[in-house]
Amino acid sequence: MIEFRLDRGSGVATYLQLVHQVRHALRLGTLRPGDRLPTAKEVVSRLAINPNTVLKAYRELEREGLVTGRPGLGTFVERSLGRTPPGERARLHGELVRWLRGARLTGLDEEDLRALFASALAEASQEEIA
Amino acid sequence: MMSLFRSGPPSGEEDDAPFPAGTGLPAEHDPHDPWPGRRAPALETTGLGRRYRGAWALRDCSLAVPAGRVAAVVGPNGAGKTTLLRTAVGLLAPTTGQVRVFGRPAGESPAGIAFLAQGKPLYPGFRVREMLRFGRGLNPRWDEEAARRRLAGLGIPLERRVGSLSGGQRTQVALTLALAKQPDLLVLDEPLADLDPLARHDVMRSLMEAVAETGLSVLLSSHVVSELEGACDWLLVVNGGRVQVSGDIDDLLTGHRVLTGPAEAADALAARLPVISREETGRQATLLVRAAASPPDPRWSSRPAPLEEIVLAYLRSPGLSSLPRPSLTPAR
Numbered sequence: 001m002i003e004f005r006l007d008r009g010s011g012v013a014t015y016l017q018l019v020h021q022v023r024h025a026l027r028l029g030t031l032r033p034g035d036r037l038p039t040a041k042e043v044v045s046r047l048a049i050n051p052n053t054v055l056k057a058y059r060e061l062e063r064e065g066l067v068t069g070r071p072g073l074g075t076f077v078e079r080s081l082g083r084t085p086p087g088e089r090a091r092l093h094g095e096l097v098r099w100l101r102g103a104r105l106t107g108l109d110e111e112d113l114r115a116l117f118a119s120a121l122a123e124a125s126q127e128e129i130a
Numbered sequence: 131m132m133s134l135f136r137s138g139p140p141s142g143e144e145d146d147a148p149f150p151a152g153t154g155l156p157a158e159h160d161p162h163d164p165w166p167g168r169r170a171p172a173l174e175t176t177g178l179g180r181r182y183r184g185a186w187a188l189r190d191c192s193l194a195v196p197a198g199r200v201a202a203v204v205g206p207n208g209a210g211k212t213t214l215l216r217t218a219v220g221l222l223a224p225t226t227g228q229v230r231v232f233g234r235p236a237g238e239s240p241a242g243i244a245f246l247a248q249g250k251p252l253y254p255g256f257r258v259r260e261m262l263r264f265g266r267g268l269n270p271r272w273d274e275e276a277a278r279r280r281l282a283g284l285g286i287p288l289e290r291r292v293g294s295l296s297g298g299q300r301t302q303v304a305l306t307l308a309l310a311k312q313p314d315l316l317v318l319d320e321p322l323a324d325l326d327p328l329a330r331h332d333v334m335r336s337l338m339e340a341v342a343e344t345g346l347s348v349l350l351s352s353h354v355v356s357e358l359e360g361a362c363d364w365l366l367v368v369n370g371g372r373v374q375v376s377g378d379i380d381d382l383l384t385g386h387r388v389l390t391g392p393a394e395a396a397d398a399l400a401a402r403l404p405v406i407s408r409e410e411t412g413r414q415a416t417l418l419v420r421a422a423a424s425p426p427d428p429r430w431s432s433r434p435a436p437l438e439e440i441v442l443a444y445l446r447s448p449g450l451s452s453l454p455r456p457s458l459t460p461a462r
Contacts, residue, residue, distance in 0.1 A: 012383065050363050
């Protein structure tokens with residue numbers, strides 16, 4: 001079962017944080033089809049958050065077709081995410097690690113790398129939109 | 131009132147939810163149904179003002195908080211928060227304007243309203259059991275069983291004297307007494323003041339569990355914004371006796387961004403987007419803007435705006451406001 005976290009002060013709406021965490025778990029395979037999400041009440045008791053927020057997150061996930069609510073039973077994962085097959089993911093991961101090692105050798109530190117990655121990601125996304 | 135959870139998972143409960151089925155978003159943009167769920171706003175004020183000895187504590191205050199919300203009232207000390215709360219529960223008569231609770235004038239509303247004043251007024255010499263008996267005698271809707279269950283769950287013995295309880299426990303007792311009245315609207319004035327972080331978390335959790343069980347509407351004031359995130363879903367910013375911001379917290383978070391970029395490009399950006407705050411240090415400018423997406427100009431880096439930054443930015447620019455369009459406040 002997924003354990004939600006809350007990053008107060010991140011500027012990301014709470015229901016979106018929950019949605020992102022479910023999507024992330026679906027991508028990593030820590031949540032799989034058939035798994036039950038915690039009930040709103042369980043999440044409320046653990047994180048002291050607004051029950052309406054949890055319901056809103058679950059409705060958003062339901063709208064995306066990722067989960068289904070079954071009355072009286074709970075909310076269940078409908079399908080997994082990650083359109084890339086595991087082998088392909090591993091290959092990309094390996095390439096990225098090799099690239100990072102090379103970048104380290106040029107003297108870039110972790111913060112430089114994050115900045116570089118963020119700007120490259122932004123550039124690539126802009127190209128996609130354009 | 132129906133419970134949010136009595137009949138199972140979220141999908142079966144759309145009728146009682148504050149948002150229309152399937153959309154995941156409040157239907158506030160539909161002018162024909164500004165308050166979904168067929169319920170009048172928990173709190174609605176029009177042109178509300180209150181004057182004390184010639185000075186206005188609250189002025190021209192028009193707002194509406196939908197039913198079922200947990201609304202935070204934030205602002206500096208002396209901004210008018212307590213005055214707003216006390217007029218909402220009918221303890222203070224407005225000098226101008228109107229206050230309605232679930233569609234009825236405050237004070238006449240048949241809906242149960244519970245008010246927890248600042249400083250949790252309890253009698254220190256009384257035992258918890260005696261406080262319960264007090265409440266039972268005064269309130270026809272009193273739910274003794276639920277109150278005892280809550281106190282047992284919190285490990286607060288009925289024989290203890292109120293004066294010997296910790297601050298967090300006293301708040302929990304006061305909250306228990308307020309909830310035992312089975313209110314439709316619970317109003318709390320600075321419930322978290324003087325509590326340590328652990329006690330604050332426990333009190334907020336108790337409150338959220340009560341919201342989950344009963345679907346009651348909550349209005350609570352605080353001057354610490356960070357501890358309200360996640361728990362509150364509606365924000366009212368009161369500043370200098372005026373309401374500056376009233377809105378859904380998720381909408382406010384997705385509707386504001388912090389942009390950082392070259393100072394020389396800041397004017398051009400400010401001409402296109404509403405700027406709430408702007409700081410320049412040398413060649414770099416940081417702007418908090420009202421925008422849902424990042425600007426297409428790659429020189430600007432963009433990040434989500436934390437609620438606290440949004441609140442501070444508005445408080446520092448009292449001339450700016452973020453309020454629903456007038457059409458969203460139903461005229462009666």
